Amino acid sequence: MIMTIICLGLEGTAHSFGAGIMTDRGDVLSNEYDMLKTTQGGIHPREASRHHTELGPMIIARCIENAAIDYNDIDMIAFSRGPGLGPCLRATATMARTLALKLDIPLVDVNHCVAHIEIGCLESKFQDPVTVYVSGGNTQVIAFAGSRYRTFGETLDIAIGNMLDVLGRELGMGFPAGPIVETLALDGSTFYTLPYSVKGMDLSYSGMLTAAKKLHSEGVKLADICFSVQETAFGMLAEIAERAIAHTKKRELLLTGGVARNNRLTQILEGVAQRHDAKFHRVSSQLAGDQGAMIAWNGILQYNAGHTIKVSESNVLPKWRTDEQDILWRD
Amino acid sequence: METIALGAESIIYKVRRWDRPLILKWRQTKPYLFRDIDSQLNRLRTGRECKMLTMARTLGVPTPAVYSVDLVNHTILMDYIEGTQFKQIVDTLSSTRLSQLCHLFGRLIAFLHRGDIVHGDPTTSNLIVDDDFRLWMVDFGLSEMNATVEMKGVDLHLLRRALETTHWDLEDIMLKATLEGYTQTLEEDANDILSRMNEIRERGRYH
Numbered sequence: 333m334i335m336t337i338i339c340l341g342l343e344g345t346a347h348s349f350g351a352g353i354m355t356d357r358g359d360v361l362s363n364e365y366d367m368l369k370t371t372q373g374g375i376h377p378r379e380a381s382r383h384h385t386e387l388g389p390m391i392i393a394r395c396i397e398n399a400a401i402d403y404n405d406i407d408m409i410a411f412s413r414g415p416g417l418g419p420c421l422r423a424t425a426t427m428a429r430t431l432a433l434k435l436d437i438p439l440v441d442v443n444h445c446v447a448h449i450e451i452g453c454l455e456s457k458f459q460d461p462v463t464v465y466v467s468g469g470n471t472q473v474i475a476f477a478g479s480r481y482r483t484f485g486e487t488l489d490i491a492i493g494n495m496l497d498v499l500g501r502e503l504g505m506g507f508p509a510g511p512i513v514e515t516l517a518l519d520g521s522t523f524y525t526l527p528y529s530v531k532g533m534d535l536s537y538s539g540m541l542t543a544a545k546k547l548h549s550e551g552v553k554l555a556d557i558c559f560s561v562q563e564t565a566f567g568m569l570a571e572i573a574e575r576a577i578a579h580t581k582k583r584e585l586l587l588t589g590g591v592a593r594n595n596r597l598t599q600i601l602e603g604v605a606q607r608h609d610a611k612f613h614r615v616s617s618q619l620a621g622d623q624g625a626m627i628a629w630n631g632i633l634q635y636n637a638g639h640t641i642k643v644s645e646s647n648v649l650p651k652w653r654t655d656e657q658d659i660l661w662r663d
Numbered sequence: 664m665e666t667i668a669l670g671a672e673s674i675i676y677k678v679r680r681w682d683r684p685l686i687l688k689w690r691q692t693k694p695y696l697f698r699d700i701d702s703q704l705n706r707l708r709t710g711r712e713c714k715m716l717t718m719a720r721t722l723g724v725p726t727p728a729v730y731s732v733d734l735v736n737h738t739i740l741m742d743y744i745e746g747t748q749f750k751q752i753v754d755t756l757s758s759t760r761l762s763q764l765c766h767l768f769g770r771l772i773a774f775l776h777r778g779d780i781v782h783g784d785p786t787t788s789n790l791i792v793d794d795d796f797r798l799w800m801v802d803f804g805l806s807e808m809n810a811t812v813e814m815k816g817v818d819l820h821l822l823r824r825a826l827e828t829t830h831w832d833l834e835d836i837m838l839k840a841t842l843e844g845y846t847q848t849l850e851e852d853a854n855d856i857l858s859r860m861n862e863i864r865e866r867g868r869y870h
Contacts, residue, residue, distance in 0.1 A: 488863060
């Protein structure tokens with residue numbers, strides 16, 4: 333019988349805590365997560381870390397139960413070491429270390445951004461994509477070059493998800509606002525020109541956000557604001573993605589992160605891929621957001637490449653850059 | 664008519680007019696963009712590029728001369744510069760020659776910044792090295808006038824980013840030489856901009 337490696341991955345970089353179990357064959361056995369929902373929107377780091385500490389053990393237990401395995405079946409623990417909010421990372425790392433010590437199994441430290449890409453590659457079977465990673469806290473265009481994942485472009489101020497949430501709050505919508513903006517935009521008919529800010533392969537959303545708020549105070553219809561914001565914000569993102577494809581000459585475009593759930597964004601990026609004869613894949617909803625399965629999968633990749641970390645050296649890295657990690661499993 | 668580059672932004676053709684080779688740059692319609700955004704951007708960037716190629720030259724930056732512009736079809740006809748993209752020859756140069764060219768790159772960016780202009784996409788793809796190892800700067804579609812310290816800081820941040828994603832194995836010596844050329848030209852005016860560059864790198868992701 334061929335032995336299978338079973339990995340429990342813990343994700344807790346921001347407002348979500350997740351536990352996922354994967355095998356080295358790429359099967360997701362279980363993937364449980366919970367997102368801190370605040371009435372006001374926004375995340376307070378301490379509040380989020382308390383959420384992780386309080387719900388974490390229960391989510392982990394549920395994850396193991398759903399995978400129909402026992403604690404002793406777990407071969408290794410992987411955790412999100414960074415980048416993210418310090419208190420959240422520390423709460424998550426503490427649970428990971430405790431389990432690794434208690435079960436006496438290896439611990440592996442995973443970069444959150446890299447994990448998003450690799451789980452997307454597993455799902456899409458892509459070999460070497462340009463990745464557009466869009467979420468509440470991140471807006472990055474990443475590609476593999478010279479044994480590292482390198483950020484070719486990113487936001488110079490706020491992340492796209494954050495921009496949509498702040499806009500939603502101003503416009504009196506709930507949190508997260510992204511899905512509401514998407515629905516309202518379908519009824520938009522008049523386009524209002526908003527600041528379109530692309531700098532090299534970077535972009536900026538703060539000017540557009542301010543202008544959109546101003547439209548609201550001038551009494552412009554919500555649907556038209558949402559429509560104009562989506563077309564402008566996604567257009568900028570498409571442009572930097574296209575620049576990255578033209579520059580790297582890669583033939584695959586991967587869309588991931590929580591904002592990947594947006595259908596209009598997907599449609600626009602499909603257009604970019606088509607123009608460059610590249611394949612396109614949007615990561616499925618359950619693997620696009622922050623969750624533990626991606627951490628578990630990346631942990632397995634690292635473990636198979638011979639990398640583990642000692643508990644005593646597993647301090648969290650809130651500012652861990654994507655290009656600071658050696659990608660041992662790719663050449 | 665020979666296609667010499669198919670970029671994200673435009674198609675570059677080499678054409679023959681008046682018995683000499685010229686460049687025809689065409690910004691195509693992008694079907695995936697909302698049509699109003701697409702046409703506004705193409706018109707804006709075509710016009711801006713023409714103006715800035717000339718402005719840059721008055722500040723001491725070698726750029727191709729513009730012969731004609733078409734704001735309806737979004738084309739520019741300009742000089743063909745005999746040479747190679749800097750990006751393509753970086754790996755073939757001696758470290759002395761590489762430092763020399765990067766130093767010059769830094770000087771050219773400083774000339775623009777001194778005139779309150781930012782290039783907007785200062786990469787090694789947008790520099791042409793001619794047979795006498797002179798540098799020519801092209802692709803001014805994203806450039807801006809009345810640049811503030813913030814905008815200049817972003818320009819340098821983009822420059823560093825480009826070196827780190829494209830020339831990672833030579834990044835250290837290239838960045839050092841480029842910033843030296845920049846600082847030597849702008850002298851103490853460079854300080855605020857350099858510290859802004861470092862500050863900008865830390866934004867955009869939550870920590």
